[in-house]
Amino acid sequence: MVNYILRDKRFLILLFVINLFGTIYGYMWYGSQLAITPEIFLIFVPDSPTASLFFTVFLLFFIFGKNVPYIEALGIITLFKYGVWAVVMNILTLIVDGSLSPAGYMLMLSHGAMALQGLLYAPYYKLKLRHIVVAAIWTLHNDVIDYVFEMMPIYSSLSNYMNEIGYFTFWLSILSILIAYKFTITKNKSINA
Numbered sequence: 001m002v003n004y005i006l007r008d009k010r011f012l013i014l015l016f017v018i019n020l021f022g023t024i025y026g027y028m029w030y031g032s033q034l035a036i037t038p039e040i041f042l043i044f045v046p047d048s049p050t051a052s053l054f055f056t057v058f059l060l061f062f063i064f065g066k067n068v069p070y071i072e073a074l075g076i077i078t079l080f081k082y083g084v085w086a087v088v089m090n091i092l093t094l095i096v097d098g099s100l101s102p103a104g105y106m107l108m109l110s111h112g113a114m115a116l117q118g119l120l121y122a123p124y125y126k127l128k129l130r131h132i133v134v135a136a137i138w139t140l141h142n143d144v145i146d147y148v149f150e151m152m153p154i155y156s157s158l159s160n161y162m163n164e165i166g167y168f169t170f171w172l173s174i175l176s177i178l179i180a181y182k183f184t185i186t187k188n189k190s191i192n193a
Contacts, residue, residue: 012063016059023049024049025049030046041145044141045153048086055121073132073134076184077180078139085111089158090111093155093158127184129181140173143173146166
């Protein structure tokens with residue numbers, strides 16, 4: 001039943017539209033930070049919308065029965081990573097501030113869904129190890145840009161914890177890469193064995 005729904009064209013188009021608008025909203029959410037970001041770092045600052053963009057591109061191709069393995073690898077790794085990351089950061093904001101805005105709860109829900117949808121479509125990705133390696137390099141490089149060059153998303157109440165958040169984010173990246181490998185490469189090996 002789940003397999004049927006995930007492959008249904010009407011559902012895929014709906015999911016594509018939701019992700020497209022979510023991606024656009026995400027880039028708009030980063031507008032003030034992008035305005036003060038040096039040009040060389042612009043591509044690395046809006047993490048979640050770029051992850052959502054990767055998945056939106058995957059959906060567009062998948063609707064037409066095509067695969068885009070590098071985009072799929074970037075999608076599964078970054079959707080899980082930034083989906084989980086945003087949920088955790090909003091929970092931390094709630095703990096530190098004692099409250100969370102309605103937008104914070106909306107971000108938790110939407111980013112939790114991001115992480116889930118990337119994993120749900122894992123059986124349909126056509127990945128090889130090289131695709132995971134390229135996506136892993138992108139993801140870890142993005143961590144360096146965020147926490148060495150200080151281009152991470154601005155959560156003002158969490159600014160005193162940037163070292164700890166950077167450490168957490170690095171290990172979340174490693175976990176996301178391992179999950180992508182497990183859900184795609186390892187699973188494909190066992191199917192073909």
